[in-house]
Amino acid sequence: MQKIILLATSLTISIWSAQAQAPASRTQHANTRFEQLGPMLPTPNTFRTASGAPGKDYFQNRADYDIKATLDDTNQKITGSETITYHNNSGDALPYLWLQLDQNLFKPNSIGNIAKTSSINAERGASMRQIDPASAVAGKDYGHKITSVRDQTGKPLKYTINETMMRIDLPQAVAPGKSVTFSIDWNFKIIDAKNVGGRSGYEFFPKDGNYVYEIAQWFPRLCAYSDVTGWQNKQFLGQGEFTLIFGNYKVAITAPNDHIVGATGELQNPTQVLTATQQKRWNDAKGKGDKPGENPVVIVTQAEAEAAEKGKPTGTKTWVYKADNVRDFAFSSSRKFIWDALNPTVEGKRVWAMSLYPKEANPLWGQYSTRLVAHTLRSYSRRTIAYPYPVAYSVHGPVGGMEYPMMCFNGARPEADGTYSEGTKNFLILVVIHEVGHNFFPMIVNSDERQWSWMDEGLNSFLEGLACLEWDANFPAHGIDPQYIVDYMKLDSTQQVPIMSSSDNILPNTFGPNAYSKPATALNILRETVMGRELFDYAFKEYARRWAFKSPEPADFFRTLEDASGVDLDWFWKGWFMGVQPVDQALTKVDWYQVNSQNPEITKAEARAAAQRRMNTISKQRDALSKDETVVAQDSTMRDFYNQYDPYAVTDEDKKKYQEYLASLTAEERLLAEAGTNFYTLSLENKGGLPMPVIIRMEFEDGTDSVARFPAEIWRFNDVAVKKVIATPKKVKQWTLDPYQEIADINTEDNTFPPVAKPTRFQLFKQQGRGNTAPNPMQQQRQQSKNPSQQGSSRN
Numbered sequence: 001m002q003k004i005i006l007l008a009t010s011l012t013i014s015i016w017s018a019q020a021q022a023p024a025s026r027t028q029h030a031n032t033r034f035e036q037l038g039p040m041l042p043t044p045n046t047f048r049t050a051s052g053a054p055g056k057d058y059f060q061n062r063a064d065y066d067i068k069a070t071l072d073d074t075n076q077k078i079t080g081s082e083t084i085t086y087h088n089n090s091g092d093a094l095p096y097l098w099l100q101l102d103q104n105l106f107k108p109n110s111i112g113n114i115a116k117t118s119s120i121n122a123e124r125g126a127s128m129r130q131i132d133p134a135s136a137v138a139g140k141d142y143g144h145k146i147t148s149v150r151d152q153t154g155k156p157l158k159y160t161i162n163e164t165m166m167r168i169d170l171p172q173a174v175a176p177g178k179s180v181t182f183s184i185d186w187n188f189k190i191i192d193a194k195n196v197g198g199r200s201g202y203e204f205f206p207k208d209g210n211y212v213y214e215i216a217q218w219f220p221r222l223c224a225y226s227d228v229t230g231w232q233n234k235q236f237l238g239q240g241e242f243t244l245i246f247g248n249y250k251v252a253i254t255a256p257n258d259h260i261v262g263a264t265g266e267l268q269n270p271t272q273v274l275t276a277t278q279q280k281r282w283n284d285a286k287g288k289g290d291k292p293g294e295n296p297v298v299i300v301t302q303a304e305a306e307a308a309e310k311g312k313p314t315g316t317k318t319w320v321y322k323a324d325n326v327r328d329f330a331f332s333s334s335r336k337f338i339w340d341a342l343n344p345t346v347e348g349k350r351v352w353a354m355s356l357y358p359k360e361a362n363p364l365w366g367q368y369s370t371r372l373v374a375h376t377l378r379s380y381s382r383r384t385i386a387y388p389y390p391v392a393y394s395v396h397g398p399v400g401g402m403e404y405p406m407m408c409f410n411g412a413r414p415e416a417d418g419t420y421s422e423g424t425k426n427f428l429i430l431v432v433i434h435e436v437g438h439n440f441f442p443m444i445v446n447s448d449e450r451q452w453s454w455m456d457e458g459l460n461s462f463l464e465g466l467a468c469l470e471w472d473a474n475f476p477a478h479g480i481d482p483q484y485i486v487d488y489m490k491l492d493s494t495q496q497v498p499i500m501s502s503s504d505n506i507l508p509n510t511f512g513p514n515a516y517s518k519p520a521t522a523l524n525i526l527r528e529t530v531m532g533r534e535l536f537d538y539a540f541k542e543y544a545r546r547w548a549f550k551s552p553e554p555a556d557f558f559r560t561l562e563d564a565s566g567v568d569l570d571w572f573w574k575g576w577f578m579g580v581q582p583v584d585q586a587l588t589k590v591d592w593y594q595v596n597s598q599n600p601e602i603t604k605a606e607a608r609a610a611a612q613r614r615m616n617t618i619s620k621q622r623d624a625l626s627k628d629e630t631v632v633a634q635d636s637t638m639r640d641f642y643n644q645y646d647p648y649a650v651t652d653e654d655k656k657k658y659q660e661y662l663a664s665l666t667a668e669e670r671l672l673a674e675a676g677t678n679f680y681t682l683s684l685e686n687k688g689g690l691p692m693p694v695i696i697r698m699e700f701e702d703g704t705d706s707v708a709r710f711p712a713e714i715w716r717f718n719d720v721a722v723k724k725v726i727a728t729p730k731k732v733k734q735w736t737l738d739p740y741q742e743i744a745d746i747n748t749e750d751n752t753f754p755p756v757a758k759p760t761r762f763q764l765f766k767q768q769g770r771g772n773t774a775p776n777p778m779q780q781q782r783q784q785s786k787n788p789s790q791q792g793s794s795r796n
Contacts, residue, residue, distance in 0.1 A: 029718040033691050037570045040578070041555040047227040052559030053546050059089045060551055063222040063247040070254040071333055073211060073313075076202055079187040081148075082219055086180050090225060093173040097180075098225075098233040099166045102217035103188045105236050106142035106196060108134045111163050112237040136196045141189055144220065148185035157182060164236040166220060184220050193398035198238075200409070203398035205336065205358070208309040212337075212358055212397040214409045216330040217242075224448070228553055234450050239511065240503030241449035241456075244327040246549060252320045255333045256313035260300055262339075262356050262393050263331035264406045265323025273317045282341070289344030289353065289374050296340035296370040302359050308335040323405065325388075325549060327446055330404035332356055332395045340366065344374040347386035351377055357396035364414045368428055369394045372471070376436040379467040383537065384440050384544035392439060394432050401431045403438030410435055419778035429471060430479075434464040445544055446551045453503040453511075454577075455554065458519025465520060479517050480524040482744035488513035489582040490746045499577045500554065521744060522576040529693055529742045530712070531567050539564035571712060575690040584688030586750040587696070587737045593679040595672060598661050600654035608648035678731055682724045682753075688746060691715040697739035700730040707739065 044050035046057040064087075069080035088094055105112045116133035120126040132138075149157045149168060158169040174180045190213065193201025200216035224232045224243045232243040255261050261273070270279060278299050285297035313335075323329060336358040343350050353373035357365040373394050377387045393407040400411035412428035414420040437460045441447065447455035465480030478484040488496065488510065496510055499519050506514045527536040542564040543557055558573050575581065596603065632638045662670060684694060694710040708726055715722060737751035745751065749758070775783065 029720045031716075031719040033574065033719050034571045034713065034716040036568075037558070037573060040574075041558065042228075042553070045227075048553065048556055050559065051563040052543070052556045052561075053563075054550055054556075057091075058550070059091070059227070060245060061089050061222075061225050062087045062245055065219070065247060065249045065251070065329070067219055067249070067251045067329070068254075069219070069251070070316075071213065071215075071256075071259075073256050073259070076190045076192075076211065077187060078190060078215065078218060080219055081183065081185045083181065083183045084222065086174065086182075086222060088174040088176060088178055088180075090227075091176050092225075093175050094170075094225065095173040096170055097168045097174075098223040098231045099168065099184075099220045100217075100223055100236065100242075101144040101146075101161065101164050101166050101220055102236050102242075103191075104143045104161075104164045105238055106137050106140070106191050106198070108138050110143075111235055113137070115237065137191070140191075140196075142191055142196075143188060145187050146184065146220070147187065148183070150183050152181040152183075162235075165223070165233045186220060188218070190215070199241075199399060199402040200330070201398055205360070208336070210309050210334065210336050212332070212334040214330075214332050214395060214397040214399050214402075216328075216402065216404055216409075219329070221328070222247075224551065226448075226551060229448070229451075232448060232450060234504075236450075237504050239506070239508065240451070240453065242328070243448045243450040244446070246325050246327050246446065249323045249326060249329050250320070251323075251329055251331070252318050253331055253333070254316050254318045256335065257315045257317040258308050258311060258313045258335045259317070259333045260335070260337040260339055260356065261317075261319040261331060261333045262337075262354065262395065262407065263319065263321040264326060264329045264404060265321040266390050268320040268322050269318075273319050285341040286343050287350070289342030294342070296342045296353075296355070296366075298338065298340045298366075300337060300339040302338050302362060302366075305336055305338045306359060311335075323389075326405035327443060328404050330407045330409075332393075332397065332407070332409070334358065334397075338362070338366070340370050342370050342374050344378070346374075346377045347381045349386065351387055351389070352391035353377065354391060355394045355396075360416075361396040361413055363418055364412065364420055364425065364428055365396055368425075369396070369410075369432055372429060372432040373436050375471055376433045376467055377439075379433075379470050380437050380440050380463055383463060383466070384541060385444070385548050387439065388444065388548075389439065392436055394436060401435050403435045403443070405439065405443045408432075408435035408438065415776070415779070417779070417782075419776055419782065421776040421778075426476060429475065430464065430468060433467045433471070434460060437464050437467065440544070444549060445547045446549065448551065448553070449503065451502055452500075452554060453506065453515035454499050454519040455552070455557065457515045458499070459523070461516045461520035462523040465524065480520045481741070482521050482525060483741040485513060485517050485521045485744050486746050488518060489744055493580050496580050498580055519577070522572075525692075525743065526561075526569070526572065529695070530569070530572060531565055535565040535567060536561075571691060575692075579690065581689035582746045583690045583692050583744050584686070584746050585692065585694065585737055585743070586685040586687050586747075587682060587735060587753045588685055588750070589683040590732075590735055590753045591681040591683075592732075593681070595675070595677060595679075597673050597676075598658060600650045600658055604648045604650055604654070611648070675729065677727050677729055680726045680728070680732060680735075682726060682735070683721070684724065684737075685721045686715055686719055687750075689719075691719055692743040694724070695738050695740070695742055696726070697736040698726070698728065698732045699734040699736070700728075701733050702730060704730070 042048070046055045048058065049055045064085045065082055067080060067082040069078055071078055086097060104110055113134040118133060146159070146161065146166070149159045151157055160167045168182065170180060191198055191201040192204070193214070194203055200214050200218070203212045205211070222245055224245050226232065234240070249265060251263065253261055253263065270282065274282065281297055281299045285299065288294055288297060337356045338359065339354065339356055341352060341354040343352055353370050355365060355369040355373065357369065373392050377392055381387045389406050391406050395407065395409050396411070396413070397409055399409035402409045410428070410431045412424055412431060414424065438456065440463070441460045442449055442456035449456055461479050465477040468475040468477045495507070496514065497506055499514060501514070527533055539561045543560040546560060547556065558569070562569050627633060632643065665673065682696065691712045693712050694714055696708050697705060698708065699705045710724065714724065735753040738745045738748070
């Protein structure tokens with residue numbers, strides 16, 4: 001309903017309505033959503049400052065490794081020895097050291113296995129693995145076998161193994177600023193990654209009788225000792241990943257002499273392990289990768305890999321790799337590997353981008369993998385810090401997606417006939433970008449994965465989404481698109497936990513949205529809707545710069561983004577990261593007002609028109625033909641002054657009063673009175689609880705539109721319901737909240753005014769048999785090309 005604003009000379013606005021005014025709605029609702037985080041965050045100190053930067057006393061210990069390992073391709077086993085030099089940079093004397101034995105997760109009686117729950121579905125039944133999660137490792141003798149722990153002089157050191165952790169008791173505590181050197185001998189059976197699952201292992205190819213090895217979490221590694229947790233020796237249960245420290249590595253890997261071995265770091269002895277042809281191709285690849293469309297140089301061809309598959313090794317080769325300032329080390333080995341490489345410039349420095357993959361991965365991998373590696377390094381380097389390492393590998397084998405310094409394992413395998421679905425292609429693009437991107441988070445910005453999965457997965461998924469869209473503007477980057485997190489945010493509070501939950505306590509069936517998509521979407525909302533791209537990009541890059549090669553905590557991230565942008569985001573961290581309430585805004589009502597100009601020529605004409613509309617009843621319409629039969633019409637003596645009086649005629653007195661009114665107004669007041677501005681009062685509700693900016697689209701009667709944006713602080717005095725006045729010279733015919741799906745509103749049915757009905761659609765279909773898998777589009781095209789006569793036939 002239109003209402004009229006009477007403009008008083010004091011600029012006080014009063015409201016007149018044809019209806020009685022309803023009691024004023026509650027305008028305040030006390031809440032703490034915009035209070036500062038304060039005690040919810042750790043107290044700043046000399047290790048970690050209130051600005052989010054490392055403090056003057058920040059420290060991190062490090063460990064340097066010299067490892068010699070042998071891959072037994074006959075028994076799928078690794079035997080190794082390592083010499084570790086541990087540097088204590090803390091202010092504490094350390095009487096013992098904690099190391100991680102991740103392979104012990106795969107022992108049948110490990111806590112990670114026996115703590116898994118299981119059930120049987122009465123209708124569908126259950127697999128043996130569903131009944132007994134440890135069945136895949138039963139009788140396999142998996143796990144680390146420690147055969148020796150000795151000090152630098154060769155004397156045995158006492159050690160205790162507790163599940164996936166090992167404590168080494170030192171004869172003398174490592175003093176602050178000092179180091180200790182010791183050695184460990186060990187071996188373990190490599191897990192069958194396809195059957196057991198996990199982040200590393202082997203895959204057996206029965207057609208040619210060969211293996212692909214993707215090896216990680218394979219040697220005893222130091223735990224982190226920090227100002228936050230002391231020793232981070234929380235057991236490895238399989239979900240929460242790794243907390244590690246930086247160090248320098250020299251690793252010698254002995255493998256069958258027909259294997260290609262790729263690893264973290266730079267190859268130190270190429271002339272000893274590569275053929276002359278491979279060395280020439282390697283040199284040919286140098287300097288390639290800067291021109292658009294430039295293809296990788298193939299160092300080991302598919303024909304050469306297939307020939308190796310059919311042969312047998314005649315001995316062994318030892319590949320020596322060196323990696324400085326990395327937190328971990330991984331390698332891959334197989335005679336099946338095709339190997340290609342580019343050497344693009346990334347932020348002014350040449351970097352190797354390389355891929356290793358068996359023939360089963362082609363043609364998809366040969367076309368895309370290495371180009372994606374190079375693209376990822378460039379994209380992430382622009383947004384964080386310049387990639388500091390000399391190489392980045394993408395390797396195809398049994399692991400669907402896992403990351404290590406300079407090396408990642410990725411899935412996405414075409415069909416046996418070489419065709420692939422669009423989904424498989426998109427997964428390859430996404431997984432290579434994601435896993436290569438992990439070189440930045442957490443391999444460089446070294447967060448505690450065992451405790452906070454979101455700090456690497458969420459931040460990396462956000463950058464992955466941006467890099468995917470830089471690869472292809474039409475890529476379905478759903479992981480950062482707010483509308484695709486809605487289903488998760490609709491879940492009941494008993495079915496989800498806050499992002500700020502310990503990694504092992506995230507509900508397994510919601511781990512993906514909780515640790516990956518929700519934090520990634522939240523960051524994209526910060527960038528696009530809350531902060532704006534310029535402020536966000538600067539602050540995010542500052543976080544990466546501050547914490548490169550250091551170990552940040554959540555508070556360091558939260559504080560840095562606010563410190564570098566000047567934007568108070570405490571309300572956002574509380575809502576998105578520490579709570580589970582959803583976003584659900586509603587536009588419940590819009591009231592329309594106009595300023596009363598008090599010009600009698602206008603006001604009385606409007607009043608006449610309104611009176612005529614009120615009189616145009618159905619009875620009046622039907623009585624019109626008989627109006628001459630009324631008493632007054634037939635008897636003039638029944639008429640008086642009022643039968644001729646026109647209350648809507650403009651009189652001289654009306655004109656005089658109007659001129660007096662105009663003379664009393666200032667120039668600004670007169671302009672407002674004569675402008676014909678439309679004033680709309682929007683009634684907004686925050687049904688979900690999570691406060692967010694209000695974005696409202698106005699569609700005008702003339703076919704144009706405009707968008708108004710109001711910050712989340714609009715809810716600070718009332719987090720339940722607010723009103724907002726919008727003035728516009730044009731009349732609005734339609735209002736829409738969150739028109740571009742920016743805020744992850746879980747219910748858009750109440751986002752329009754007047755309400756817009758949306759049809760519910762259903763599909764008619766014929767009953768079809770089960771079990772038939774439709775060919776992918778590439779297969780369909782091949783089938784049509786084989787039967788050209790059918791291409792023009794009609795379909796039933």
